[in-house]
Amino acid sequence: MSAANGLSDATQAVVSHFGIEAPGILNQYACALEDLLIDQAGKLDEVTGRHNAMQTILTSPDVLADYTDRFFTEVVPVDIDEAPVAQQAPQAYQPQYDMPAPPANVGGQQQGAAPQQQWEQFSDVMNRSPENAWRYLSGMQPEALRSKLLFMDAA
Secondary structure (H helix, E strand, O other), X not given: OOOXXXXXXXXXXXXXXXXXXXXXXXXXXXXXXXXXXXXXXXXXXXXXXXXXXXXXXXXXXXXXXXXXXXXXXXXXXXXHHHOOOOOOOOOOOOOOOOOOOOOXXXXXXXOOOOHHHHHHHHHHHHHHOHHHXXXXXXXXXXXXXXXXXXXXXXX
């Protein structure tokens, strides 16, 4: 150890090679690395917890049944531990179907057509755009629909 400045020979070699700021920079780097490792360990603990919860759900029939029941009966399934204190009762989901009305000309184009012609036109509509076939059926003449029934009233 050098008595003149109180630094060991190894420290003097590092300071002379890297500069006087080297120990401070190295300490700052070590602290930043330590903080990142602590954050990473926290994330790993969180992922491990989620893994264990999923493992429990998938391997325990009772827990899986309870989770599935809650999934289909609640709007958003939330574990009781994570639920807010003042949670509202779940609202039932009510789907709203937005179906377009049939075009006005659908019924008009079939008025004079024979039942067989109407079914041929329906077949054509099914081949071109099956999603619109219901529109064509809704405008068909009752006689054309009756012609395809297997059982008819003796009237």
